[in-house]
Amino acid sequence: MKLTYHGHAAWEIETSGARLWIDPFLSGNPMADLSPDQVEADFVVLSHAHGDHLGDTEVIASRTGATVIAMNELAQYLAGRGLVTEALQLGGGQTFAFGRAKLVPALHSSSVDGRYMGTEAGILLRDTEGTVLYHAGDTGLFSDMALIGRAGLDAALLPIGDKYTMGPEDAAAAVEMLQPRLAIPMHYDTFEPIRQDPHAWKRMVESRCGVPVLVLKAGESCQLAAGKGAV
Numbered sequence: 756m757k758l759t760y761h762g763h764a765a766w767e768i769e770t771s772g773a774r775l776w777i778d779p780f781l782s783g784n785p786m787a788d789l790s791p792d793q794v795e796a797d798f799v800v801l802s803h804a805h806g807d808h809l810g811d812t813e814v815i816a817s818r819t820g821a822t823v824i825a826m827n828e829l830a831q832y833l834a835g836r837g838l839v840t841e842a843l844q845l846g847g848g849q850t851f852a853f854g855r856a857k858l859v860p861a862l863h864s865s866s867v868d869g870r871y872m873g874t875e876a877g878i879l880l881r882d883t884e885g886t887v888l889y890h891a892g893d894t895g896l897f898s899d900m901a902l903i904g905r906a907g908l909d910a911a912l913l914p915i916g917d918k919y920t921m922g923p924e925d926a927a928a929a930v931e932m933l934q935p936r937l938a939i940p941m942h943y944d945t946f947e948p949i950r951q952d953p954h955a956w957k958r959m960v961e962s963r964c965g966v967p968v969l970v971l972k973a974g975e976s977c978q979l980a981a982g983k984g985a986v
Contacts, residue, residue, distance in 0.1 A: 756886040756980070758910065762786025762973040763945045764808055766890065766912065770882040773797035773853035776821075777878060777890050780810030786945050788974035796821040800856060800880070802892030803865035804829050804872035807945070813838065824849075824856050828873030829865065845876060854882035859903050861894035863920070879906060885981035888912070889933065893942065896925035900932040908935035909979050914942030915956050916949030923956045930964045936984030938968045939977075 757769040762784050768775040775798045781787040784807070791811035796819050799812050803826070816823050816838045823833050823840045830842035843849060848857030856878065863875035878890040889903060889911045911933050914920035920942055921929060930938050938960055943951040957968035969977055969985060980986045 756882050756884070756888065756909075757976055757978055758888070758939075759976040760939075760941070760971040760973055761788055764802070764890070764892070764912075764914065764942045765810065766941075767794075768853075768880070768888070770853040770884075770886075772883050773851070775800055775853060775880075776815065778802055778808040778810060778892075779812055779815055780807045782811050782814075783807075784810070784945060786973045791815050792818070795819060798851060798853065799823045800878055800890075801825040801829060802861065802878055802890065803863060803875040804832075804867045805865065805893070806867075808893065809867070822851075824851075826858060826865070826873035826876055828871065832867065832870075832872060845874060848879075854880065854884075856880055859889075860897065860899060861892045862897050863893040863895070877903065879903065881906075886979050887981070888979065889935065891921075891929070893920045896921050896929055898932070900929050904933040904935070907982075908933055909981060909984050910937040910939060911935035912939050912941050915940045915951050915953065916943040916945075917951065918948050920949075923951060923959065926956065927960050927963055930960050930966050934964075935966060936982075937977075937979070938964075938966050939971060940968070 759767040827842040830840040858876040
């Protein structure tokens with residue numbers, strides 16, 4: 756599994772079966788390193804409907820024909836706008852060309868222009884090689900992260916920005932519960948209210964939890980392998 760960061764909470768994932776995007780917020784994202792018309796995707800997976808996560812989904816999926824995987828209400832909304840969608844609910848998963856996608860709990864909200872779009876979610880992906888990736892979405896800390904960690908996470912993508920999500924301290928506590936083989940911070944520095952020092956977070960997590968942390972800039976990638984984390 757090749758994982759590429761594109762700023763904020765936007766990630767590109769390449770597997771042997773397909774190319775996925777999670778929360779493709781590129782237009783209006785000052786951290787983004789490419790534009791929506793440069794994106795190739797077979798699937799788009801959404802954690803929730805806020806504009807900095809739904810982002811350019813409609814433009815990308817309309818051009819590429821990508822299938823959008825999302826919570827039921829959000830999937831229905833996007834289907835009504837002409838996109839190909841697959842609806843899931845919390846705790847529910849489905850097998851696709853790239854492997855399996857499952858939506859798991861998160862603590863946040865989800866709406867488009869004030870219209871309810873179902874609950875927010877975290878995303879658990881397992882590719883056909885058995886590599887397991889957790890994208891926490893926008894979330895506060897909650898104790899059931901320990902249950903999510905039972906999936907045997909090769910990497911966890913965790914927000915550290917504070918104000919709208921977990922801050923650094925709570926994100927470190929999340930690492931303690933999740934016990935991933937690798938932790939990667941996201942959802943910070945995009946805008947002034949969520950400025951953070953990811954390298955300070957790296958030092959805190961590695962000393963407190965013994966879990967390696969990888970700080971990626973927009974456009975940078977890493978390779979993940981089942982049972983190994985980063986390789």
